[in-house]
Amino acid sequence: MSRPEDTLAADIHYDDVEARKYTTSSRIKNIQASMSLRALELLNLQSPSLILDVGCGSGLSGEMLSSVPADEGGPHVWVGMDISASMLDVALQRDVDGDLLLADMGQGVPFRAGTFDAAISISAIQWLCNAESSETSPSGRLSRFFNGLYASLRRGGRAVCQFYPKNDAQRHMITAAAVKAGFGAGILEDDPETKNVKLYLVLTAGGSADGGKGQDITGVVEGMDGVDVLDSRRRGPKSGKGEIKKGSKIWILKKKEQMERKGKIVKATSKYTGRKRRVQF
Amino acid sequence: MKVLTLNFLTCAVKTCKASSDSFPLHPKDAELVHDDLEINPQLLVNVLPRLDWTALRTTSTELGFPELPEQPPSAETLEADEAMLKELHNLLVETQMMEGKLVCGHCGHEYAVREGIANFLLPSHLV
Numbered sequence: 001m002s003r004p005e006d007t008l009a010a011d012i013h014y015d016d017v018e019a020r021k022y023t024t025s026s027r028i029k030n031i032q033a034s035m036s037l038r039a040l041e042l043l044n045l046q047s048p049s050l051i052l053d054v055g056c057g058s059g060l061s062g063e064m065l066s067s068v069p070a071d072e073g074g075p076h077v078w079v080g081m082d083i084s085a086s087m088l089d090v091a092l093q094r095d096v097d098g099d100l101l102l103a104d105m106g107q108g109v110p111f112r113a114g115t116f117d118a119a120i121s122i123s124a125i126q127w128l129c130n131a132e133s134s135e136t137s138p139s140g141r142l143s144r145f146f147n148g149l150y151a152s153l154r155r156g157g158r159a160v161c162q163f164y165p166k167n168d169a170q171r172h173m174i175t176a177a178a179v180k181a182g183f184g185a186g187i188l189e190d191d192p193e194t195k196n197v198k199l200y201l202v203l204t205a206g207g208s209a210d211g212g213k214g215q216d217i218t219g220v221v222e223g224m225d226g227v228d229v230l231d232s233r234r235r236g237p238k239s240g241k242g243e244i245k246k247g248s249k250i251w252i253l254k255k256k257e258q259m260e261r262k263g264k265i266v267k268a269t270s271k272y273t274g275r276k277r278r279v280q281f
Numbered sequence: 282m283k284v285l286t287l288n289f290l291t292c293a294v295k296t297c298k299a300s301s302d303s304f305p306l307h308p309k310d311a312e313l314v315h316d317d318l319e320i321n322p323q324l325l326v327n328v329l330p331r332l333d334w335t336a337l338r339t340t341s342t343e344l345g346f347p348e349l350p351e352q353p354p355s356a357e358t359l360e361a362d363e364a365m366l367k368e369l370h371n372l373l374v375e376t377q378m379m380e381g382k383l384v385c386g387h388c389g390h391e392y393a394v395r396e397g398i399a400n401f402l403l404p405s406h407l408v
Contacts (some may be wrong), residue, residue, distance in 0.1 A: 047323055047324075047327055048321055048323045048324035048327060049324075049327065050285075050324075050327075050328060050331075075321065076324075077285070077321075077324055077374075079286050079289075081401070083402070088398055092396055092397070092398070099282050099283050099286045099397070100282075100397065100398045101282075101398065101399050101401055102398055102399065102400045102401060102402055103293070103400075103401035103402060104401075104402055104403075107293060107401075107402070107403055107408050108293060108295075110290055110291055110292070110293035110401050111289045111290060111291065112289055112290075112291045112304055112333070114331060115289040115331065117327070133405065135405050135408075136405070136408075144408075154331065
């Protein structure tokens, strides 16, 4: 799929036509709803909370926040901010429960310190990697956003941002900016190495009340099913060889496994796999 | 926009961050609407310690509400006092500011509010 981030600024891309299309598409609605639910699960809120929705658009994600039943700790009250006036217009017509704000996340978060219990952002923060004028830079926008977000969350608050990075460089740029702002950051990958991969940047602001748990993503996913933790911090100094050599047997096996997970047809592995050919005369 | 949100919004201009005058924003020519919503006592109790009570008193006076008590109620008294809960719910959640302006007390920047949406986009020289 093409990336709208590459062509236009968010407020220009999401005009009246695009905003309506986005909100009426049942496919987008379903994906947004499932991502919002996943984000809520990661936030693990126990009681009705005040939540910031960054890049709320037409309120698809906010709807999920308002509809949490009382026995699961809801309904939450949310405040949404978005840069696209057309998207907010659609949100008004849909009569969403949250308060809306026309604001650019790259200009900071205009709330006083310790306002929110949590923050979510669905498919939005990759837009920060684009600077539309020469006066701003992606790194400047990222740092203003994350600094503002860090300040506006209460201590122990969490933020979950689902995003679509264009490449690894963008992914690292965003994570590094969050860490620099003071967050404990980690990335949760759903359906890794498939086309439907979804990245969730899980941020925690300051220490948490529940006895040191939930300090970072490893605490967040503790007790969740089907989550493998890859903690690069705990890995000791790399032993001797380092990276897997391209073309080696281990490398070939890894690639085969990757392809198999993608659903490709892969030849069976035998004792001959990855073996060197005899030197021929 | 709810009065609850108003109690958390500050001026977005960078130079105002350090000034105490930038909070709360002062409503001007405000048009208020009353929206009947279901009361959520747990939320009010959760939010109570985070409310800036002095700012809330200023805002409610500026919006023409009867004066609030000088000290915020404690969580226990609020939970027990249903009339107080209703009153806070009415002010914080049900009262919505639909049109008007929010003025920063420090730099004087006016944020327009239209159809309940405040415009916090800043021109690039103020960022």
